[in-house]
Amino acid sequence: xxxxxxxATPSSAAAAATDTAPYDVAVVGxxxxxxxxxxxxxxxxxxxVVLEKAADVLAGASKANSAILHTGFDAPPxxxxxxxxxxxxxxxxxxxxxxxxxxxxxxxxxxAWNETEAxxxxxxxxxAERNDVPVxxxxxxxxxxxxxxLGAGVAGGFRVAGEAIxxxxxxxxxxxxQALANGAALMTGAEVTGGxxxxxxxxxxxxxxxxxxxxxxxxxxxxxxxxxxxxxxxxSSFQIRPRKGQFIVYDKPAAALAGHILLPVPTEITxxxxxxxxxxxxxxxGPTAEEQEDRxxxxxxxxxxxxxxxxxxxxxxxxxxxxxxxLYAGLRPAxxxxxxxxxxxxxxxxxxxxxxxSTGLSAALGLAVHIHGLVAGMAxxxxxxxxxxxxxxxxxxxxxxxxPRDWERPGNGGIVCxxxxxxxxxIEAALAGPLGARTVAGLKRRTRxxxxxxxxxxxxxxxxxxxxxxxxEPFVPAHPTPLGAGADHPAASVHVAAGRALPxxxxxxxxxxxxxxxxxxxxxxxxxxxxAGAARADGQPAETARRDAGPADATRAAVSDTAxxxxxVRATREAGR
Amino acid sequence: xxxATPDAxxxxxxxxxxxxxxxxxAARALGLSVLVIEREAEPGGIPRHCxxxxxxxxxxxxxxxxxxxxxxxxxxxARAGAVIACGTTVMALNPGPALxxxxxxxxxxxxxxxxxxxxxxRETPRSTRLIGGTKPGGVLNTGAxxxxxxxxxxxxxxxxxxxxxxxxxxxxxxxxxxxxxxxAAMVEPADAPTARWPAALLPRLLRVPLHLGTRIDAIEGTxxxxxxxxxxxxxxxxxxxxxxxxxxxxxxxxxxxxxxTIALDPATGGPVVDQFGxxxxxxxxxxxxxxxxxxxxxxCHREGRxxxxxxxxxxxxELPPHGPALSITLGDGVAYVVPQRIALGTxxxxxxxxxxxxxxxxxxxxxxxxxxxxxxxxxxVEVDGRRIASLPVDSRPERRxxxxxxxxxxxxxxxxxxxxxx
Ligand SMILES: Cc1cc2nc3c(=O)[nH]c(=O)nc-3n(C[C@H](O)[C@H](O)[C@H](O)COP(=O)(O)OP(=O)(O)OC[C@H]3O[C@@H](n4cnc5c(N)ncnc54)[C@H](O)[C@@H]3O)c2cc1C
Ligand SMILES: Cc1cc2nc3c(=O)[nH]c(=O)nc-3n(C[C@H](O)[C@H](O)[C@H](O)COP(=O)(O)OP(=O)(O)OC[C@H]3O[C@@H](n4cnc5c(N)ncnc54)[C@H](O)[C@@H]3O)c2cc1C
Numbered sequence: 001x002x003x004x005x006x007x008a009t010p011s012s013a014a015a016a017a018t019d020t021a022p023y024d025v026a027v028v029g030x031x032x033x034x035x036x037x038x039x040x041x042x043x044x045x046x047x048x049v050v051l052e053k054a055a056d057v058l059a060g061a062s063k064a065n066s067a068i069l070h071t072g073f074d075a076p077p078x079x080x081x082x083x084x085x086x087x088x089x090x091x092x093x094x095x096x097x098x099x100x101x102x103x104x105x106x107x108x109x110x111x112a113w114n115e116t117e118a119x120x121x122x123x124x125x126x127x128a129e130r131n132d133v134p135v136x137x138x139x140x141x142x143x144x145x146x147x148x149x150l151g152a153g154v155a156g157g158f159r160v161a162g163e164a165i166x167x168x169x170x171x172x173x174x175x176x177x178q179a180l181a182n183g184a185a186l187m188t189g190a191e192v193t194g195g196x197x198x199x200x201x202x203x204x205x206x207x208x209x210x211x212x213x214x215x216x217x218x219x220x221x222x223x224x225x226x227x228x229x230x231x232x233x234x235x236s237s238f239q240i241r242p243r244k245g246q247f248i249v250y251d252k253p254a255a256a257l258a259g260h261i262l263l264p265v266p267t268e269i270t271x272x273x274x275x276x277x278x279x280x281x282x283x284x285x286g287p288t289a290e291e292q293e294d295r296x297x298x299x300x301x302x303x304x305x306x307x308x309x310x311x312x313x314x315x316x317x318x319x320x321x322x323x324x325x326x327l328y329a330g331l332r333p334a335x336x337x338x339x340x341x342x343x344x345x346x347x348x349x350x351x352x353x354x355x356x357x358s359t360g361l362s363a364a365l366g367l368a369v370h371i372h373g374l375v376a377g378m379a380x381x382x383x384x385x386x387x388x389x390x391x392x393x394x395x396x397x398x399x400x401x402x403x404p405r406d407w408e409r410p411g412n413g414g415i416v417c418x419x420x421x422x423x424x425x426x427i428e429a430a431l432a433g434p435l436g437a438r439t440v441a442g443l444k445r446r447t448r449x450x451x452x453x454x455x456x457x458x459x460x461x462x463x464x465x466x467x468x469x470x471x472x473e474p475f476v477p478a479h480p481t482p483l484g485a486g487a488d489h490p491a492a493s494v495h496v497a498a499g500r501a502l503p504x505x506x507x508x509x510x511x512x513x514x515x516x517x518x519x520x521x522x523x524x525x526x527x528x529x530x531x532a533g534a535a536r537a538d539g540q541p542a543e544t545a546r547r548d549a550g551p552a553d554a555t556r557a558a559v560s561d562t563a564x565x566x567x568x569v570r571a572t573r574e575a576g577r
Numbered sequence: 578x579x580x581a582t583p584d585a586x587x588x589x590x591x592x593x594x595x596x597x598x599x600x601x602x603a604a605r606a607l608g609l610s611v612l613v614i615e616r617e618a619e620p621g622g623i624p625r626h627c628x629x630x631x632x633x634x635x636x637x638x639x640x641x642x643x644x645x646x647x648x649x650x651x652x653x654x655a656r657a658g659a660v661i662a663c664g665t666t667v668m669a670l671n672p673g674p675a676l677x678x679x680x681x682x683x684x685x686x687x688x689x690x691x692x693x694x695x696x697x698x699r700e701t702p703r704s705t706r707l708i709g710g711t712k713p714g715g716v717l718n719t720g721a722x723x724x725x726x727x728x729x730x731x732x733x734x735x736x737x738x739x740x741x742x743x744x745x746x747x748x749x750x751x752x753x754x755x756x757x758x759x760x761a762a763m764v765e766p767a768d769a770p771t772a773r774w775p776a777a778l779l780p781r782l783l784r785v786p787l788h789l790g791t792r793i794d795a796i797e798g799t800x801x802x803x804x805x806x807x808x809x810x811x812x813x814x815x816x817x818x819x820x821x822x823x824x825x826x827x828x829x830x831x832x833x834x835x836x837x838t839i840a841l842d843p844a845t846g847g848p849v850v851d852q853f854g855x856x857x858x859x860x861x862x863x864x865x866x867x868x869x870x871x872x873x874x875x876x877c878h879r880e881g882r883x884x885x886x887x888x889x890x891x892x893x894x895e896l897p898p899h900g901p902a903l904s905i906t907l908g909d910g911v912a913y914v915v916p917q918r919i920a921l922g923t924x925x926x927x928x929x930x931x932x933x934x935x936x937x938x939x940x941x942x943x944x945x946x947x948x949x950x951x952x953x954x955x956x957x958v959e960v961d962g963r964r965i966a967s968l969p970v971d972s973r974p975e976r977r978x979x980x981x982x983x984x985x986x987x988x989x990x991x992x993x994x995x996x997x998x999x
Binding site for chain 2: 323324
């Protein structure tokens with residue numbers, strides 16, 4: 001698919017070189033893993049191109065996860081996964097401030113809900129110790145004191161202080177933004193369909209585009225990692241087995257019900273159902289773990305979500321009175337084996353970063369350092385030039401709670417998405433620049449518009465107008481309608497006249513940005529409007545009692561005002577009985 | 578704060594829907610200085626994009642469309658001297674009362690003498706109803722559909738499935754028709770339409786199949802809706818559709834009140850009020866659909882007007898103080914009751930309850946309530962097992978019932994419950 005507004009190659013130097021010299025490294029896939037790798041390689045001096053098949057980045061596994069920055073306390077000790085989580089966790093802590101990324105230090109409680117689970121706690125704590133992650137055993141009473149909203153049945157557990165909550169989307173966006181700011185290039189709508197290696201460089205076939213040349217290929221294609229490997233090497237050394245995880249998000253007041261990340265005792269195949277806050281101030285419950293064939297669609301299953309909700313209400317009973325505001329599901333790029341499928345083929349200048357199934361957000365920065373080592377070790381000079389002496393550190397706009405938001409600052413253009421307090425200026429910024437949103441989903445991930453409690457009830461019209469013609473997939477498809485914009489709505493003719501001044505409120509003391517309209521109707525005193533955009537001098541009568549195209553009088557009465565007469569004390573009986 | 582908005586009006590009204598604007602007009606007539614705070618770019622609330630009749634009959638003695646009604650109310654409020662600050666959101670309500678406002682100017686704080694909460698109600702989204710399937714574009718509430726159609730001239734789909742049969746679902750059908758589209762089907766989980774005659778005739782007039790006893794199992798489609806899987810009396814099947822209008826299931830827009838000192842009623846989802854529309858903070862009042870889901874624009878308008886009168890009385894020191902009260906608890910068969918408490922003090926001023934819209938010194942209090950299920954029998958108000966008021970009913974949950982209490986109710990607690998006919 002070719003997006004209407006493809007991401008351009010931002011660095012002109014890199015762009016000019018494309019025709020002549022190959023890139024040092026092509027990273028296939030802009031999930032969190034690909035974004036982190038691109039960043040690391042760019043910071044080490046490589047000329048990097050990121051090839052992403054979707055119209056926008058983070059369209060695969062990385063679009064939906066629990067957003068926990070894991071310590072790796074429960075990772076299999078001694079594995080690459082354990083090492084990368086530890087390194088990734090440490091680097092995130094070191095750099096998040098400079099990139100403008102949040103870190104919500106909740107800590108986690110691993111809670112056993114019965115004696116069988118409690119019996120497994122010592123082994124888990126021993127693993128944590130081997131992974132160098134400090135944990136503190138707790139009695140049921142201690143856990144209860146820390147989390148008074150927990151339901152019955154707590155049998156014991158331990159605390160992992162280092163587990164934290166982060167922003168699942170701003171994080172990879174920030175990694176990629178830093179890569180781009182330091183010379184990397186991004187192509188979206190760029191699906192790698194095959195490639196040939198001539199001993200010095202790859203020529204990658206890209207659907208609907210010119211071929212891209214690069215000396216090294218890093219396959220970070222997530223849910224399609226095995227397919228990309230087969231397309232490049234002829235066969236794949238691993239198979240992706242997508243594993244779906246569904247989530248329920250509760251409205252913000254529910255976040256007060258859980259201080260820590262509440263983890264169950266993990267099983268062999270899943271970390272289990274987690275209850276935790278989000279960086280945006282909501283409460284999250286999930287994920288499920290369901291094997292499926294489909295690599296692209298993570299459908300919601302109402303019956304399972306009901307069960308998940310019941311489970312959540314068993315963990316935190318007060319959730320019964322809280323409102324669900326969102327549902328989502330993600331696909332883990334699991335493989336037929338438990339471990340990460342990372343392998344370098346120096347002879348083919350190819351690295352696979354596959355099967356990063358359920359810890360990729362935490363491990364990405366660590367994986368990136370590891371991959372850099374593998375690439376640099378392939379051949380001398382393969383990494384290209386020298387690392388930038390003074391790399392650029394772009395900051396992403398903060399959309400998490402707890403740090404100042406744009407609505408607090410002047411010139412924000414006003415709030416458009418009321419539930420998530422997203423301003424017009426934030427939306428404009430998210431649509432602009434080399435990493436600008438290209439899809440509605442991409443705009444949501446960058447700003448959280450429509451992701452709050454009303455799910456677009458209030459702001460859909462404003463958003464559709466604001467993004468019109470600016471997205472590869474429009475908010476609203478262009479269906480013809482006989483109604484023009486503003487055919488019969490207040491913006492077409494409202495005049496908010498502040499005619500008679502109150503003692504405390506002179507009519508001329510209106511917002512400075514409200515243009516004097518001079519559009520007063522004949523009978524009104526000189527009108528000014530305090531309402532942005534209301535200034536139209538069309539002189540349309542104030543109340544056009546339009547007898548509209550309703551099919552029958554009966555249908556008009558259908559929405560009539562049926563206030564009872566004040567005198568009578570009787571039931572308002574059903575009409576028509 | 579800046580010179581833009583007065584920072585200490587007699588009355589700050591949050592929300593410029595029919596309730597807020599009616600209160601603004603009435604409060605100006607009573608001589609109060611009024612600031613209306615509206616987060617949208619235009620005043621008027623929901624009727625701004627409800628471009629069909631009938632609105633305004635009771636207020637202006639003529640049939641108007643929603644936008645014309647909104648316009649007229651906004652004009653009247655402004656002409657009466659109320660300042661309407663649009664594009665301004667109330668972010669926090671603190672004791673005092675003090676309001677934190679956000680706008681293009683950044684953060685400002687105002688300290689009005691009284692606050693009227695008139696934030697309205699909205700429909701529940703797909704997510705809250707735990708509807709399964711994929712998450713393509715084109716799944717909207719009626720409010721969003723009407724905003725797109727009537728504010729932008731944009732039609733998001735041509736043959737959507739409409740879920741629900743409250744009145745607002747028929748409003749969605751009318752909107753589709755005005756925009757040159759029609760619904761593929763109307764789907765209702767219950768065995769009968771929620772809104773009865775004459776609204777229920779509309780699907781037949783528009784040739785829209787109405788599937789009762791039918792629920793949506795899954796929404797299908799990748800980028801846009803492609804179909805809807807439903808299960809009903811005739812089993813499971815797929816309806817081809819390019820959108821879903823998720824209608825009704827109204828909730829008061831009360832998020833602003835969570836975590837404040839204002840007591841909320843889980844039954845209504847709105848603030849607890851007394852017969853003066855006064856919340857648990859005696860300087861803060863409420864009116865309109867914020868009080869409960871959901872009434873018509875005309876009813877909300879009356880509540881707004883009544884609130885202005887009690888607020889003026891409150892400023893004049895004429896309301897009984899927050900003191901002894903009769904608090905209402907819900908018994909069998911009653912979904913909610915408003916007001917939830919009856920202030921008993923012997924202040925010089927009595928009112929009849931939100932929406933009474935009549936002389937505020939009338940001594941009788943009126944309760945508005947809804948049933949949980951269709952009932953033929955009696956609604957009773959009991960104090961210590963003793964009946965103090967009752968109302969014969971043969972009614973359904975979607976009907977508003979109004980019950981008048983006798984004068985001089987005792988303090989304590991009253992239960993409102995349904996006694997079904999044997
Ligand atoms: C339910 C769930 C909960 C999770 N919770 C957590 C958590 O709390 N903490 C944590 O650390 N991790 C968590 N994870 C794991 C984490 O989300 C994943 O490990 C991570 O997103 C994997 O990223 P990736 O970059 O490898 O893959 P992806 O995000 O899938 O990225 C691959 C990209 O490659 C692109 N692509 C595919 N084929 C091609 C091609 N041929 N050409 C070009 N581009 C292509 C895709 O479009 C995609 O954008 C969770 C995962 C799930 C599903
Ligand atoms: C789609 C739809 C169709 C309807 N059709 C009809 C109909 O045909 N006839 C009918 O009689 N009724 C209809 N209704 C019911 C309708 O809600 C009422 O008619 C009426 O609009 C309620 O008035 P209100 O003043 O209580 O609230 P609203 O009209 O909802 O106004 C509330 C206002 O408060 C503002 N607000 C909320 N929070 C804040 C804040 N924190 N800061 C600043 N401003 C804020 C909102 O932006 C909004 O403008 C319909 C409702 C819907 C959703």
